[in-house]
Amino acid sequence: MGSSWIYIYFLVVSLITYLILWKWQGRSSTRVFGIVTICLIIYLGALVGLANAWYGKDSIASPHWFNDLGEWRYMDKLGHIFTAFTIVRFMYKVLKWANCKPNVSIWLGAFLGFAFMCSIEVLDSMSPKYGASVTDMIANACGTLILVLQIKVFSKVKLMPKFGFQFSPYAVFRPSMLGGTWAEQALKDYNGQTYWYSMGLKDITKLRFIPAWLQVSIGVGADGLLGGYENQWEQEGQTTTMLDVERFSEIYVSLDIDWEQLFAKYKWIRRCMFLANNFKTPLPTLKISTSGSIRFYWFYF
Numbered sequence: 001m002g003s004s005w006i007y008i009y010f011l012v013v014s015l016i017t018y019l020i021l022w023k024w025q026g027r028s029s030t031r032v033f034g035i036v037t038i039c040l041i042i043y044l045g046a047l048v049g050l051a052n053a054w055y056g057k058d059s060i061a062s063p064h065w066f067n068d069l070g071e072w073r074y075m076d077k078l079g080h081i082f083t084a085f086t087i088v089r090f091m092y093k094v095l096k097w098a099n100c101k102p103n104v105s106i107w108l109g110a111f112l113g114f115a116f117m118c119s120i121e122v123l124d125s126m127s128p129k130y131g132a133s134v135t136d137m138i139a140n141a142c143g144t145l146i147l148v149l150q151i152k153v154f155s156k157v158k159l160m161p162k163f164g165f166q167f168s169p170y171a172v173f174r175p176s177m178l179g180g181t182w183a184e185q186a187l188k189d190y191n192g193q194t195y196w197y198s199m200g201l202k203d204i205t206k207l208r209f210i211p212a213w214l215q216v217s218i219g220v221g222a223d224g225l226l227g228g229y230e231n232q233w234e235q236e237g238q239t240t241t242m243l244d245v246e247r248f249s250e251i252y253v254s255l256d257i258d259w260e261q262l263f264a265k266y267k268w269i270r271r272c273m274f275l276a277n278n279f280k281t282p283l284p285t286l287k288i289s290t291s292g293s294i295r296f297y298w299f300y301f
Contacts, residue, residue, distance in 0.1 A: 005063065006051055009122050013115045014040050017108065025104050035098040039091070039112065047119050066124070066131025071228035073249050075190035077139040078220055080117065082161045082195050084143025086278055088113030089157070092147065093274065106151050114144045158203055162256070164194035164219065164280040164301035173242065174226055176235065194221040194301065196280045198256040213262035217280060219252030223289070246291065254285035254300065 017036060025032055068076070092109035100108065117140040125132035143161070150157050168191035171178040179185035185192060198217040202210040224247040227233045231242040259273035259281075285300035287293075 005122060005126065006047060006119075009119065010040075010044055010047060013043075013112070017112065020104065020108050020111065025101060029099070032095070032098045032100050032104075035094065036108075039094065043112075043116060046116075050119065051123055063122075063125040064131045066133055067135075068130075068133050068228070069135045072190045072225055073222045073247065075193060075195070075220075075222050075225070077135060078195040079190075079193070080136050080139035081143040081146070082163055084113060084117045084140040085146050085161045086143075087116055088144050088147045090274075092151070106148055110144050110148050114140055117143075158199055160198045160215075160258070160277065162196040162198055162217070162278060162280045164196055164282075165192050166301045168192040168223075170224070170226055170245075174233065174240075177233070178226075190222055190225050194219045194252060194280065196220075196252070196254075196256065198258070198280070200258065200261070201255075212264070213258045215256040215258050217252075217254045217256040219254065219280070219285075221250040221252065221287075223248045223250060248289050248291045250290070251288045252285050252300065253288075254280070255283045257281045257283075 017040065018033075021029070021033060021036060088110050090109075091112045092105055095105040095109050096102075118137060121132040121137055124130045124136075146159065146161065147157065150159065165186045167182070167185060168178075168189055170191045171180075171185045171189045175184075177188065178191070179188040196217045196219040198215040200212060201214045201216050202208075202212050204216065224231070224245045226242055226245060231245050231247065233240055259276045260270050263269040263273055280301060282299040282301050285297045287295045287297065287300070289295075
């Protein structure tokens, strides 16, 4: 049952994609159709891979919903916003490179990116441990709109969501949830993750002497999260309690670098900087915590 839902979802997404291309791009754009077909094949492979990794040997439940609003102090929602923005931006760049019409590039890129993110909700909806989340889908839509609105209004990205991570001391207490390896921790440990929003300092101040690549960045993070709502959990029939570990939200203020703008004159280097621009550059940072503490770091991710 689970596999059939996944393939049905993929077929619907593919059908809508080709209909958009047929109507707005035109039948003669063989390069565009070829690039989109390759993207859809990669998408199917990623979808099947996610399904196998998601379930393993677990049973598959009937599609259902799950309310996870408020879990992990909303850090998972910030993750959805960042990931949706990044995937949509990538698809927009690919379609633009394939000589898609401007409106097709942005709207089809938005559709494909949003559809891929919602694939996770399709998988979650069949998991006996979780369920599809309306708030996750709203976060996916927000990440998509952050890109679409900027392209439509400014014709470029001015506000750039970015990701930062450094290891926290909490994963060792709950490796099955927060990650047992460094790669797993980067994906799962919200205590080490920071979601940044960077914008050109020159755009803000309108001062000509400020280089276009220099940005100011506001980050959001958390600390002391060992469970979704509280630091108490059950595993293999045993309850573990660490309520003495306090849970905090954190705000960061820092500088950042727009690597694509820094190498704006060098076409191929600028294109290679697409990946680097998804991550916050470690620079001097001020952290303000809801615990009441204020701390300065010379370098923070």
